Amino acid sequence: MxxxxxxxxxxxxxxxxxxxxxxxxxSPAKAARPTRxxxxxxxxxxxxxxxxxxxxxxxxxxxxxxxxxxxxxxxxxxxxxxxxxxxxxxxxxxxxxGDAVPLPDTGDALEDLSEQVRQVSDFYHSRAGTIFAQLLAACVTDPEGARYFRELFLAGRREAGARLWRRAVERGEVDAGVDVETAIDLLFGPLIFRLISGHAPLSVSEADALSAAALNGLRAKDRATGL
Amino acid sequence: MxxxxxxxxxxxxxxxxxxxxxxxxxSPAKAARPTRxxxxxxxxxxxxxxxxxxxxxxxxxxxxxxxxxxxxxxxxxxxxxxxxxxxxxxxxxxxxxGDAVPLPDTGDALEDLSEQVRQVSDFYHSRAGTIFAQLLAACVTDPEGARYFRELFLAGRREAGARLWRRAVERGEVDAGVDVETAIDLLFGPLIFRLISGHAPLSVSEADALSAAALNGLRAKDRATGL
Amino acid sequence: MxxxxxxxxxxxxxxxxxxxxxxxxxSPAKAARPTRxxxxxxxxxxxxxxxxxxxxxxxxxxxxxxxxxxxxxxxxxxxxxxxxxxxxxxxxxxxxxGDAVPLPDTGDALEDLSEQVRQVSDFYHSRAGTIFAQLLAACVTDPEGARYFRELFLAGRREAGARLWRRAVERGEVDAGVDVETAIDLLFGPLIFRLISGHAPLSVSEADALSAAALNGLRAKDRATGL
Amino acid sequence: MxxxxxxxxxxxxxxxxxxxxxxxxxSPAKAARPTRxxxxxxxxxxxxxxxxxxxxxxxxxxxxxxxxxxxxxxxxxxxxxxxxxxxxxxxxxxxxxGDAVPLPDTGDALEDLSEQVRQVSDFYHSRAGTIFAQLLAACVTDPEGARYFRELFLAGRREAGARLWRRAVERGEVDAGVDVETAIDLLFGPLIFRLISGHAPLSVSEADALSAAALNGLRAKDRATGL
DNA sequence: AAGTAACCGAGACGGTACGTCGGGTCTTGTG
DNA sequence: CACAAGACCCGACGTACCGTCTCGGTTACTT
CATH class of the missing domain: 1.10.357.10 (Tetracycline Repressor, domain 2)
Known part of the structure; x- marks a missing residue:
């Protein structure tokens, strides 16, 4: 080092x-010039x-x-x-x-994802959620700060989500063809949009509606089953 | 008034x-005392x-x-x-x-939505996109400004998205059970998340991946059809 | 008019x-042009x-x-x-x-002058005295306002002082060779100096000391009588 | 310190x-924590x-x-x-x-005082006199500023006057019973009153009239000598 | 043990922007 | 046509944070 x-x-x-x-x-090991x-x-x-x-x-x-x-x-x-x-x-x-929101494990991977969305939505309502929003917003004008935020906070949360996703993939409950990053952004991006712009509420029912839509997709279902 | x-x-x-x-x-109608x-x-x-x-x-x-x-x-x-x-x-x-991004109309409503996502993703790369991100971020600490931003800018963009969505509903190409707001946030929230935190790129292919995931859903497809 | x-x-x-x-x-009398x-x-x-x-x-x-x-x-x-x-x-x-400080009339003209100095000194301690000082100070930067102040307030006070002075002259108790303006300024100028710069107190005893000095003069008395 | x-x-x-x-x-002597x-x-x-x-x-x-x-x-x-x-x-x-007006020293202490009054009166006519008046006026509404003005300017001028006065006392030319402060205010207060309110001119002759009155007193002279 | 850097606290400093206030001028519609 | 109402421009205010700097004292490693 x-x-x-x-x-x-x-x-x-x-x-x-x-x-x-x-x-x-x-482990300072040995520095070239070991000063204070x-x-x-x-x-x-x-x-x-x-x-x-x-x-x-x-x-x-x-x-x-x-x-x-x-x-x-x-x-x-x-x-x-x-x-x-x-x-x-x-x-x-x-x-x-670091470990604000614990990973749910209900046995049902899809339910785990929904629960996670619900919990994150709740988190956004807390005092810490406000700070999170402020930090996220600050990222726009402070790229250096953004790196810290991504690596020291976001990364952890995304890793938690990714773990859930991988588990769901292993169980065959989600589309393995969808990239982890894509899946996470699809599940949590909408919450963040609402958190920041405030154009729509972040209630439990809204969180459920969003996760349901993300899991089921927007495409008309009768046509899908009609095939 | x-x-x-x-x-x-x-x-x-x-x-x-x-x-x-x-x-x-x-239309000042009848002010109490019409001053300057x-x-x-x-x-x-x-x-x-x-x-x-x-x-x-x-x-x-x-x-x-x-x-x-x-x-x-x-x-x-x-x-x-x-x-x-x-x-x-x-x-x-x-x-x-006001009228930056025109509404696509390819005849295929789903394709219109995807195209819209692509265009918005592109927009985020432009100079104006930067300003958009800065404004969005500022909403967090300035609720009054947030109202202006929502009503004088976001509302218009969301209305455009909503028009596409309603058209798609009429054509039976999307799930009529999904609320307009939910649909819009699902399609564009992920882009905004990336725009702000910068954890992932906003390329055309990523935009397509996101819109495809949103339309098709994350749920495993084989099992759905297997039933 | x-x-x-x-x-x-x-x-x-x-x-x-x-x-x-x-x-x-x-008495608006009759205006040449009977407008409002x-x-x-x-x-x-x-x-x-x-x-x-x-x-x-x-x-x-x-x-x-x-x-x-x-x-x-x-x-x-x-x-x-x-x-x-x-x-x-x-x-x-x-x-x-207009008539805040009444003219003293003790029969002794010199005592009247001293009493007047004492009263004015007291007045400077009152709420009104503060306003007086502020107005006086404002005269320096507002010549127009100064005219109003002189003519609508100071003139009255000086006239009161002048009345006392003339009475004292008639009674032969003061030096008739001293100009009225000079006399008034000599009696009240010192008070005003202290009021504004605040370098010395404005107590009753100080007021008396000042009026006594003004009346008796600064010149050594033994020499005066020695002649 | x-x-x-x-x-x-x-x-x-x-x-x-x-x-x-x-x-x-x-001479910082020994500061607790010698910061910059x-x-x-x-x-x-x-x-x-x-x-x-x-x-x-x-x-x-x-x-x-x-x-x-x-x-x-x-x-x-x-x-x-x-x-x-x-x-x-x-x-x-x-x-x-700091050293604008030199101390006069004609040998005659009373003449020195008169000369000083004359010089100060002249000073009030100068550009610096205007500034002096503005500063003095500002003292009324700015007590903190007033302290600076008193201590960094007035004190010096008053000390100069006091020196003259003490010299005159030593020579027995003025009434030793009169306080220095009283004497100074009696000599210069009238000038300041005129300077600020502008109710009377500040010519040389007026200055002389004022100093003469201050030195001789307002009391009738014939009666004093008549006793 | 002495020498010697770099580190550190404290906070002074030049900037930039803030939001507010008072003065004096003007514009508009009413009486 | 005078008036109230008040919008407007101007200039100054005092404050807040920023990021850089300059001190003098304090380590901790080297010689």
């Missing part, structure tokens, strides 16, 4: 593979402070100044660790929300 | 019906200036100060007309994009 | 002589509203907008009557304070 | 003694810019925005150094006027 400036796992996109964060700090390492403490107190601020006032409360003040870590140091406040918030959120 | 503060079409949600802007000024009306000129030059700024530098270039400077309309006046810069940008964007 | 634009007594400095304000309004006269009501309600505002929040509360709103007289009309808000405030203050 | 917020000389009134500005920085010191450059370029603006357009030209623009110091920084634009203007004016 190289030392020097890009010491965070994320900044170098190409190298990114496995789990993030402190793994490389734990970046403080682990600083990093963690930043994340803790950010988590608190997010819970108290949402994303807009997590300003760099506020994070710096509360964590006791100076702004300059913060900027050495993260490219933007969105990145920090994404990481803090990812750490906290 | 009451005068006073809510003289813009949007502020009074209940009354909102048709095309925006001056429609209600054209809001200047048409101010409103339009603001929208024009905002449109230009959006095209030049995206949403973040459309600051209130910049809009005020370019349009020659003072900030105070702007704040009398719109609740936030997002609202202005949404209206300006809506005016410009 | 001429009609036409300069219908206020003040605007034409050259003509100004006697007591101000409503005397001429009370400027509303007396408007003028008075402006002054009333201004007086209230002054009492509630001092000079800075008496903004043109506030006066307009409270009085029900439009800004345009106000600007027809007065050149600036200071002018209005000066007139309103003058009307209210 | 404590660091932290009150790092300007003025904010802590009790500690104020000598010359302003950097004196305390020069306030920039000398920023402070001085603000004062320079303000001085220029005052000379060009008087106090009303010295807006915070203008000062910020011309000095290249941001508004936020300015507000960290001074509580108000009046305070800045007062300091800038004090710096410039």
């Amino acid at each position: 190289r030392d020097g400036e890009p010491d965070r796992p994320l900044p170098d996109q190409a190298e990114w593979t496995g789990l993030p964060v402190q793994a490389n700090w734990a 390492p970046r403080s682990l403490r600083a990093q963690q107190s930043v994340l803790t402070a950010t988590r608190e601020l997010l819970n108290e006032g949402g994303l807009c409360a997590a300003t760099i100044d506020a994070i710096s003040t509360r964590s006791g870590v100076s702004k300059a140091t913060i900027y050495k660790h993260w490219p933007s406040r969105i990145a920090i918030a994404a990481e803090a959120f990812g750490v906290e929300m | 009451r005068d006073g503060e809510p003289d813009r079409p949007l502020p009074d949600q209940a009354e909102w019906t048709g095309l925006p802007v001056q429609a209600n000024w054209a 009306p809001r200047s048409l000129r101010a409103q339009q030059s603001v929208l024009t200036a905002t449109r230009e700024l959006l095209n030049e530098g995206g949403l973040c270039a459309a600051t209130i100060d910049a809009i005020s400077t370019r349009s020659g309309v003072s900030k105070a006046t702007i704040y009398k007309h719109w609740p936030s810069r997002i609202a202005i940008a949404a209206e300006a964007f809506g005016v410009e994009m | 001429r009609d036409g634009e300069p219908d206020r007594p003040l605007p034409d400095q050259a003509e100004w002589t006697g007591l101000p304000v409503q005397a001429n309004w009370a 006269p400027r509303s007396l009501r408007a003028q008075q309600s402006v002054l009333t509203a201004t007086r209230e505002l002054l009492n509630e929040g001092g000079l800075c509360a008496a903004t043109i907008d506030a006066i307009s709103t409270r009085s029900g007289v439009s800004k345009a009309t106000i600007y027809k009557h007065w050149p600036s808000r200071i002018a209005i405030a000066a007139e309103a203050f003058g009307v209210e304070m | 404590r660091d932290g917020e009150p790092d300007r000389p003025l904010p802590d009134q009790a500690e104020w003694t000598g010359l302003p500005v950097q004196a305390n920085w020069a 010191p306030r920039s000398l450059r920023a402070q001085q370029s603000v004062l320079t810019a303000t001085r220029e603006l005052l000379n060009e357009g008087g106090l009303c030209a010295a807006t915070i925005d203008a000062i910020s623009t011309r000095s290249g110091v941001s508004k936020a920084t300015i507000y960290k150094h001074w509580p108000s634009r009046i305070a800045i203007a007062a300091e800038a004016f004090g710096v410039e006027m």
